[in-house]
Amino acid sequence: MIELKNVSKTFYSKKSAVQALSGVSLNVGKGEVFGVIGYSGAGKSTLIRCVNLLEKPTEGQVIIDGTDLTGLPASKLREKRQKIGMIFQHFNLLKTATVYENIAIPLKLTGLSKTEVDERVKKYLAVVGLDDKSDAYPGQLSGGQKQRVSIARALSHEPEILLSDEATSALDPETTESILDLLLRINREFGITILLITHEMHVIQKVCDRVAVMEGGEVVEQGSVIDVYAQSAHPTTKKFIDSQFPIEAPESMLKTIAGKGPIVKLSFVGHSTGQPVLSEIVKRFDVHTNILSGNIVQMKDESYGRMIVHISGETDAPKAIEALKDAGVQVEEVNLDDV
Amino acid sequence: MTFNPAEFIDRWGSNIWQATIETFQMVGIALSISIVIGLPLGVILVLTRPGKALDNKYLYQFLNVFINVIRSIPFIILLFFILPFTQLIVGTSMGVRGVIVPLVVYTAPYIARLMENSLLEVDKGIIEAYEAMGMKTRHIIWHVMIREARPSIILGLTIATIGLIGATAMAGLVGAGGLGDLAYRFGHLRYEEDVMIVTVILLIILVQGIQSLGNRTAAWLKKD
Ligand SMILES: Nc1ncnc2c1ncn2[C@@H]1O[C@H](COP(=O)(O)OP(=O)(O)OP(=O)(O)O)[C@@H](O)[C@H]1O
Ligand SMILES: [Mg+2]
DSSP states (O other): OEEEEEEEEEEEOSSOEEEEEEEEEEEEOTTOEEEEEEOTTSSHHHHHHHHTTSSOOSEEEEEETTEEGGGOOHHHHHHHHTTEEEEETTOOOOTTSOHHHHHHHHHHHTTOOHHHHHHHHHHHHHHTTOGGGTTOOGGGSOHHHHHHHHHHHHHTTOOSEEEEESTTTTSOHHHHHHHHHHHHHHHHHHOOEEEEEESOHHHHHHHOSEEEEEETTEEEEEEEHHHHHHHOOSHHHHHHHHTTSOOOSOHHHHHHHTTSSOEEEEEEESOSOSHHHHHHHHHHSSOEEEEEEEEEEEOSSOEEEEEEEEEEOTTTHHHHHHHHHHTTOEEEEOOTTTO | OOOOHHHHHHHHHHHHHHHHHHHHHHHHHHHHHHHHHHHHHHHHHHHTSTTSTTOOHHHHHHHHHHHHHHHHSOHHHHHHHTHHHHHHHHSOSSHHHHHHHHHHHHHHHHHHHHHHHHHHTSOHHHHHHHHHTTOOHHHHIIIIIIHHHHHHHHHHHHHHHHHHHHHHGGGGGGTOOOHHHHIIIIIIISOOHHHHHHHHHHHHHHHHHHHHHHHHHHHHHHOO
16 A cells, blocks of 8 residues: 655755665555664654655655656646545644534645545544534634544545554653544544654554554665564664653662562563462462563554563572473563563 | 804815815725735745746846835925826826825735735645645635635735825825825815814724724634
């Protein structure tokens, strides 16, 4: 559906050149939710803006549904863009127009009749749950409501693709959840392919099927979300994932256990909890386990859990670890200073 | 000398009425034409900027300098300087008709600048959102840029209108009349203080009225 081939983008100014993207290739399948994550300045916005050619790539191809957009004349590009919706961090609504007009004006400009416009506006306002706000001005709405209006505006053109540039970054956690739920629903109900960018792992975990991690204008790792969680290789990816598994054990406790048996990081894919395997090894071996921290994140269709466990019982600890590995748990020994 | 309203109106009423009409005519016509010229110029100034939709360094620089040059010339100089041009365009350089041309030449570049400022204030993100939706540039100009800039455009036009009223005071020099001219000819040259005070009061009321009308309209259009 969306295919980026070796896309590079360099911004030239009088004095310098900034290479925002270098040789990025991505492939987003039809009906998929694809996330791009990276720290500030990684080139995420530039990347997503290249997809609808708001930013013209210096090199490479942007192929949407088989058509290379980089070679299209302006009028053909406009036609294509009408089928690619986009939502933004700052909503980008007309401040001087009502919610209704914000959706209706672009529709009218694409040549729809008045009754068609009216039908679409009402339909998509209902989809985003704002049917009662059609006469309000954006200034009278909350951030979450504004984002819903902008989602309705994007949907009203009945696009096949929705691009989301940090759509939840300006929202509080609760509103973020509701907007993410809405995006998931849109993906499932209308089969719209979604490409989103974010700097929050939580967003990736909750709604994405696949993810690409960006740094310094390059994709450093990509794959299905669960694989990336289970086998991340790049330090940046690890940092993003670690941010969801904070170590909560108090400093004093860490000091008392230092040197008394291994501390291991256990990762589980699919299991709802690691508890049963842990009690199993305590029964089978002469060890005690002490959970320093643990968290489970729920992904679209799987869960991924991680625990930091202190295993005491010097002689049996290695055997216990082997047993854990046999049970399909990923075990990684960690240094206290690293956690 | 005591002020007798009845006698004053009897003696000067028709002159003042006539002058008021002339002022309204000059301001109304010159403003309309200046908007028709100034607004598109302002749009062109914004769109030909580096990195904008119609990026054109030469046109932008030319307009920029051209507008600055005209705006540097005091109205009184402009009035006489372009006499031949006025003659050529409207066939006369006298009367209300003759003064419209210099008034427009004076006001249109000013309006272009004010429009440029207003349009530049429009959130880039909104324009981008419309580009992303595949909207045509001319639709974006009208339905996004000008629409969103309306409150600020109205305030700019208010300033321009008040400047225009000031400029019409000098229109008397080419026999166009108006309130400013009345105050000058009778009040100043012939020591008819009453006439001068009354016309000045009328001008103050006019300027005040236009300013508050502008402020209110802008506030009403703003919606946030
Ligand atoms: N129009 C531009 N002109 C010059 N440099 C730019 C432009 N847009 C982006 N850049 C540069 O390109 C790099 C990538 O920017 P980009 O906005 O894509 O990052 P990002 O990952 O979206 O960051 P953030 O999370 O802060 O939004 C940065 O170094 C930025 O300064
Ligand atoms: Mg960004």
